[in-house]
Amino acid sequence: MPVHEKTLALHGGAPVRSTLLPYGRQEIDDDDVAAVVETLRSGWLTTGPKVAEFEAAAAEVAGAAHAVAFSSGTAALHGAAFAADLQPGDEAVTTPLTFCATANSILYQGATPVFADVSDDTLNVDPAEVRRRLTPRTKAIFAVDFAGHPADLDALSEIAAARGLVLVEDACHALGAEHRGRRVGGLAAMTVFSFHPVKHVTTGEGGMVTTNDAALAARLRLFRSHGIDVEAHQRQAAARWRYDMVALGNNYRLSDIACALGVSQLRKLPANLARRRRVAERYTAAFSKIEGVRTPAVRAEALPAWHLYVIRLVPEVLRADRDDVLAALRAENIGVNVHYIPVHTLRYYRERFGYKGGEYPVAEAAHAVEITLPLFHAMTDADTDDVVAAVDKVIAHFRR
Numbered sequence: 001m002p003v004h005e006k007t008l009a010l011h012g013g014a015p016v017r018s019t020l021l022p023y024g025r026q027e028i029d030d031d032d033v034a035a036v037v038e039t040l041r042s043g044w045l046t047t048g049p050k051v052a053e054f055e056a057a058a059a060e061v062a063g064a065a066h067a068v069a070f071s072s073g074t075a076a077l078h079g080a081a082f083a084a085d086l087q088p089g090d091e092a093v094t095t096p097l098t099f100c101a102t103a104n105s106i107l108y109q110g111a112t113p114v115f116a117d118v119s120d121d122t123l124n125v126d127p128a129e130v131r132r133r134l135t136p137r138t139k140a141i142f143a144v145d146f147a148g149h150p151a152d153l154d155a156l157s158e159i160a161a162a163r164g165l166v167l168v169e170d171a172c173h174a175l176g177a178e179h180r181g182r183r184v185g186g187l188a189a190m191t192v193f194s195f196h197p198v199k200h201v202t203t204g205e206g207g208m209v210t211t212n213d214a215a216l217a218a219r220l221r222l223f224r225s226h227g228i229d230v231e232a233h234q235r236q237a238a239a240r241w242r243y244d245m246v247a248l249g250n251n252y253r254l255s256d257i258a259c260a261l262g263v264s265q266l267r268k269l270p271a272n273l274a275r276r277r278r279v280a281e282r283y284t285a286a287f288s289k290i291e292g293v294r295t296p297a298v299r300a301e302a303l304p305a306w307h308l309y310v311i312r313l314v315p316e317v318l319r320a321d322r323d324d325v326l327a328a329l330r331a332e333n334i335g336v337n338v339h340y341i342p343v344h345t346l347r348y349y350r351e352r353f354g355y356k357g358g359e360y361p362v363a364e365a366a367h368a369v370e371i372t373l374p375l376f377h378a379m380t381d382a383d384t385d386d387v388v389a390a391v392d393k394v395i396a397h398f399r400r
Helices: 030-040 049-062 073-083 100-108 127-133 153-163 214-224 232-237 256-266 269-287 322-331 347-353 361-369 381-398
Strands: 066-070 091-094 112-115 138-144 166-170 190-194 207-211 309-313 370-373
Touching: 030 256, 049 066, 049 190, 049 207, 049 256, 066 073, 066 214, 073 100, 073 138, 073 166, 073 190, 073 207, 073 214, 091 100, 100 112, 100 138, 127 153, 138 153, 153 166, 207 214, 269 309, 269 381, 309 361, 322 370, 322 381, 361 370
Parallel strands: 091 112, 091 138, 138 166, 166 190
Antiparallel strands: 066 207, 190 207, 309 370
């Protein structure tokens, strides 16, 4: 590893990198381009054969009987909330340490998200806290696989089964992750994936819900297409024009163009996962030796997919806060980020539900010291070395 100037770029020194390394980025190759072009020339642009092909491929990858494509991960979460039959007056327990889409999907159905604090090691929702938040109005649990580490699915499944609740796994970070040797995707009543450009595979925007329950799959398909009982491609194939609207759905369909890209991208998932795990392994080996940095925990039963690599600073060791360190790393051209601002501290949730801060101390404490480092499958070893060098440089400067 090259020796870098000790003066921080923030203070006029030379940055570790000459160009910005983003925290996440897609990788598109000629096969992906060719797949999209073929579909553009096929006569089908939306709700055609590539949707079914992508769904079948995703179901196989996830180890589930059914997969239903949606226009985004958020749309897929909303579909899961609909399929779980959330209604006004119902509650669903979820984590505050997630992107707001998880909780918003509960609100879209008129139900109330009830937050439960996270476990300090994985930052996934704590099953003991979930139990504390259950009421007679609870209908579902929305767990999140934070950063790609599976939630405690065994404990959460036990809670759900005992109370007759629907367990929805927000696995938008966790395509390809495993829990006790089983692929995430068929372990909860419904599992939600995202294909945003920073994820393991991309369709541009897109999402998927996998399930082993045929009735849930049918409700998901109904919801994504206006609540109409027969999809357009089915009517065309049967030369029929009649249809009925039997529920209030939405237009959440994913196009054939996006699905063509998804089919091509899914073939690369094993290699993408291997590369992400290799970057995470190199990071952990290096950061474990740097005083002032706490590396992500991995439980024995989990094989994470490593969507994010989130370090936590140790305040007692440093004479700077998270934002100071973040600014210094960005000046070194390391595209660090923060995942996530706890949902209950966002203005909309504060004003609607009266949160003041302090309600979920583990999540809030983690947020105050966390930094997301670059991690994507196109990263080279040299990119990884640059991140390590920058963190070492910045932490050394701020260490007491």
